Amino acid sequence: MGAVNTRGAAPKQDRSRATRQRLLESAVTCLAELGWSGSTVTVVAEHAGVSRGAAQHHFPTREDLFTAAVEYVAEERSRALRTLPTPPDTPAAVRQIVALFTGPLFRAALQLWVAASNEPQLGPRVTDLETRIGRETHRMAVELLGADESAPGVRETVQGLLDMARGLGLANLLRDDSARRERVVAQWARIVRDVLGR
């Protein structure tokens, strides 16, 4: 892009960046609410309040838009992970970890996983990103729990907890599952605390 060397260029770039950002946010919202088949470029552009032409300037094809949205979701989930406050105890850490899997970012990611399992253009990209996010989430969970992975079984305990959090997110897809989830999390927080010994 080169240096900013004319008056007005920086605001123009800012506007372009803001439009791109709005399109990505709308792509995620549409994906979470309408699924892959309902999320066309036209629908996303309309949701973002951007003309179809402007949307196509940023993302020439639907695959370009949604692979960029995949990366955006990944970055947002990473950011959400990095900004978690230090939990006072194991139950609080378990609640934080589960909460990562019940918001709109997880909903969008879920739609992407299922779309990726059927759409060859999305598949490898989504799988690679999931591998990266999976590692990052695991590392963060170990830190939040203060778990010592050199002890036998601890790594698998944390992994199973993350699998449970993912399953709880899935159970929340069709209805509000929060009351049941709270009871399950309270019990499993006790179990994890006893297993990890803190």
Place this chain on the structure above:
Amino acid sequence: MGAVNTRGAAPKQDRSRATRQRLLESAVTCLAELGWSGSTVTVVAEHAGVSRGAAQHHFPTREDLFTAAVEYVAEERSRALRTLPTPPDTPAAVRQIVALFTGPLFRAALQLWVAASNEPQLGPRVTDLETRIGRETHRMAVELLGADESAPGVRETVQGLLDMARGLGLANLLRDDSARRERVVAQWARIVRDVLGR
């Protein structure tokens, strides 16, 4: 339909039933492999080796076909649950429970859940069925584990285990996750055995 009162009527009904069955099985396979957007009546009929006209005789609309397929999946998952052999111990029971969430029936159910979260015509029907199957799965898991739900926390322990199994099924969607899954299940089978005290 009335009694079978002419020669040939029974075989004709049998053929009709066999065609219907083939269409439902193909609907599930197409859904698991192609997702909702790829699973049109034409695609399912072709997969079943049935003419489009014959398919429409059985299922006039796409919604008719897939709501019938939803029920078919539910019945097959119930049958799979009822025919599980009695496990010799808690780890074997945990492995049986997890296995219910990693086969093609779970894959098809997952596609349906995600489609139902976006398709108003599928939503309420799938949610009702999931509630029914969820209860049945829980009851069966309690039985397989020999768990005493009158003890505090046991109900939530079993629910969390089922959530974990669902999360493991989801992790298997984009890649073969069986090696990791085996290690997680081995560790959590030990934990569940200790918590349930058997």
